[in-house]
Amino acid sequence: MERIILASKSPRRKQLLEWAEIPFDVMVKDTDEMYPASLPIDQVPVYIARNKALAVKEELSHDRLILAADTVVVLNGKVIGKPVNKENAIAILTELSGQVHEVITGVVLMRDDAEIAFADITEVEFHKLSPQQIEFYVNKYKPYDKAGAYAIQEWIGVVGIKRVKGDFYNVMGLPVSRVMKAILEFEN
Template identity: 70%
Template sequence: MMERIVLASQSPRRKQLLEWAEIPFDIIVRPTDETFPDHLPIEDIPVHIARHKAEVVQEELSHDLLVLAADTVVVLGNQIIGKPVDREDAIRILMQLSGQSHQVITGVVMRKGKHELAFSDITSVEFHPLTYEQVSFYVDKYQPFDKAGAYAIQEWIGVVGIKSIEGDFYNVMGLPVSRVVKALTNWVF
């Protein structure tokens, strides 16, 4: 039986993935600054943000509790595609991703006491060319305004729009859960 952990994330998808993996957890979230230094390589940005989320939550807790935090970014070329600010922005983002390959990078940080384990996982996703009608249908029906890249792979757009995926599907949902389980199982303090 795995020990109970603290998930420092309000993402319903991360919550669902931990439930599917049957990891016992509590959710504690605190407001955190998600900015990062300009010089940071793109693949290090989600780890930097996840580390900050974990540290803020860990400050309030007993240090013998394990805190898990994660952050996901979508990258097209060398540009981070964030969460859309409104309907038009979501449509613009998805039209930009249409017919293109992009990377989804999730940074994971686990902290217990003074010990930390941090890593990132990268998945490449390629969309079929999408029509404006498909994109606007998806945005209007699913309202992906809280999602990096303006989409959730497990929703309609992923089912009809994804041409290929290379890497961990669940990483695109927000947590490379099999890698997290392996780390939790093998991590010695």
């Protein structure tokens, strides 16, 4: 398999690609994560991922396969981003407590003028979390770089998640099996 370019600084995405034994190099260019308000919610992370891939593509001097991804959490039709501070993280987790929400990861693979883009959706249900549990998690794990203010592979996922319907790894930030199929499509 050819080495791809991962257009993400996410340690979780790097780890997932390593687990899948997909060879890659990381190349990141800061991009704006704003999106048009009229965009359907399931297309928001695809739009952001595409912008990440395009920014990296502009920097490349030769043709390489680029993988970019973005993850959002959606509760009751509203996109919940990354928390801006401790109070915001606590408020987000309080809102998610006892609720079912969706985690949507948008993926874009791009080389030359060819592109494969998709969104993968996983449903996650939290147990009712106490204020003490939420505060403990936020204080210890500081989830400020995580959509929805949590990481499923950390303490809160182990004790706080009641049910996952869909790809577990999608909640970590990358639906790896689907990505692998898309990479193989580019290689054929």
